[in-house]
Amino acid sequence: MQTYCVTINEELAGERLDKAIAGLDPGWSRVRVQEWISANRVFVNGKVRKESYRVKVGENIEIDVPELEELDVLAEDIPLEICYEDSDVLVLNKPRGMVVHPAPGHASGTLVNALLFHCKEDLSGIGGVARPGIVHRIDKDTSGLLMIAKNDLAHHSLVEQLKEHSITREYLAIVHGTIHHEHGLIDAPIGRDPKERKRMAVEHKRGKQAITHFTVIERFTKATYIKCKLETGRTHQIRVHMKSIGHPLIGDPLYGPAKNNYGFEGQALHATVLGFTHPRTQKRIELKVEPPDAFLDLMKKLRDE
Incomplete structure (x- = not known):
């Protein structure tokens, strides 16, 4: 204990x-x-x-x-795209569509199932029986960089860095509509949507501080390609913030338009940059991965409109 x-x-x-x-x-x-x-x-x-x-x-x-319970989740030989790994930390490029941890309806095929096979016993137990090694998470349909703690020392260090906002997290997103200014900052608290418990919303009374910076990369006829940098890490932060200024993510089933005209299932969001201080060596590590083919195909379709 x-x-x-x-x-x-x-x-x-x-x-x-x-x-x-x-x-x-x-x-x-x-x-x-x-x-x-x-x-x-x-x-x-x-x-x-x-x-x-x-x-x-x-x-x-x-x-x-309490001490970690015996994990009642099966290890599965699921391929992982590993971007960095040592005895303390694992960083991988999570594919779109992969659920991070087991839950009702997703008992197998999750990232945790894959981690149990790849790492065997080398995962922090702080996250509990369904979340071994999980320090933060990204949504099922968000692709990109995700860090895993392989021991408790690493877990504590990475969580503290998240709290101190010293971890660099940059995302690429494609949103509805044309954003005319080059840069923007959204400082709006996020909390549970009082009308729909599955969603988050800008909540000025009960929400927690949330800050997102964004920069326009490319404009299309009816959409905009942007880079977002997080100061905080609230649930669905980018998705909620962009909706709040009238530019929801393309394909977003929770916060986007009911009609999906682009055939892109799940929000067009990719975690492209992750930077952190190594828990043991104290050296700064920064990693970058390009968006998946489906994301690039969507951009091509938008350019051709």
Whole structure:
């Protein structure tokens, strides 16, 4: 068992206890945190509180994280495009359509199934039984660079870098409509959409700070090719932010138009650059991958319009 301690800051103040803790690490799901609270593994200033308790600035939270359970997910020999690997970190180019971790309806064929085969025992256990080694994630239909922690030292370091916004993350996207200015910055908080729980939305009252920078690369007749750089990493951040300014991603089933005129299934989004400080050597590593053929084919189709 490992014990984690955190002091509640202004950003977390007012959140439910389970939501505040789940937001501390991408590998901690809210359901898993609720199990810890029910098992009296979470203490607020030394006291057990309910999952609905609203945390306050300055309160000290202690979390006793149990040892990793035996993983009930099968290792599968699924090819991986590895961009970087050593004894601490693995970075790969995730294909469009691959789910990151097992869930109802996706028990096999996921990235985790592939990682269990490729890495064997060399994965951080902090993410839990369904998310071994997972430090961050990208959506099923988003392609591109994803980093994996092969031990707990690497996991802690990479998560801290995410919190400090010191990890470089650049994405390529194709959006509906013509963006006339060359650069833009979207600073709008993101939270759960109160009308549709599967979606996120710009939420000024309950959302968390989210900042996206974008630059126009190429304009088409009815679309724009852009590069986005994230300062924060909220769920669906680019998809929500671009929709909020009237330029949803082409193919986006959640945030785009109901009618898909381009035959591109899933959002046109690719994680092209990933930069981080190596957890052990402290050297800066920066990787870049080009978008997949389907993305390039879409651009060709738009140029020909």
